[in-house]
Amino acid sequence: MMKDGRPTCGTYRVPSLRPELQAAYDEMDAKGGYFATAACRTHDGQAWEVNTKQGNISSALDGRYTGHDEAMAAGAAWLLGQVEREPDADELAFRTLWEEDKTCQIKRTL
Secondary structure (H helix, E strand, C coil), X not given: CXXXXXXXXXXXXXXXXXXHXXXXXXXXXXXXXXXXXXXXXXXXXXXXXXXXXXXXXXEECCCCECXXXXXXXXXXXXHHHHHHCCCCHHHHHHHHHHHHHHHHHHHXXX
């Protein structure tokens, strides 16, 4: 459910993401792939973090990095690991659902 352009959970309105995190999510969504990464500053601005996307699930790697290049290298290593590993049956089913949902979204915009 949406209220004031933001999703709600019950009666609680979900807060907006901080701008740099929203930009990272937008960057990952624009790539359109099943896996994506983006680096952004941490909430306190003291370090960098790597945000990841797997299907429609977004999260962040545990590490904190001193620079953008270091964060991007960690993201590239994570991405390579994801692409090279063999998915299990549950993940294959999730990927199929994700692809079907992505196809439906494209058809709705046409």
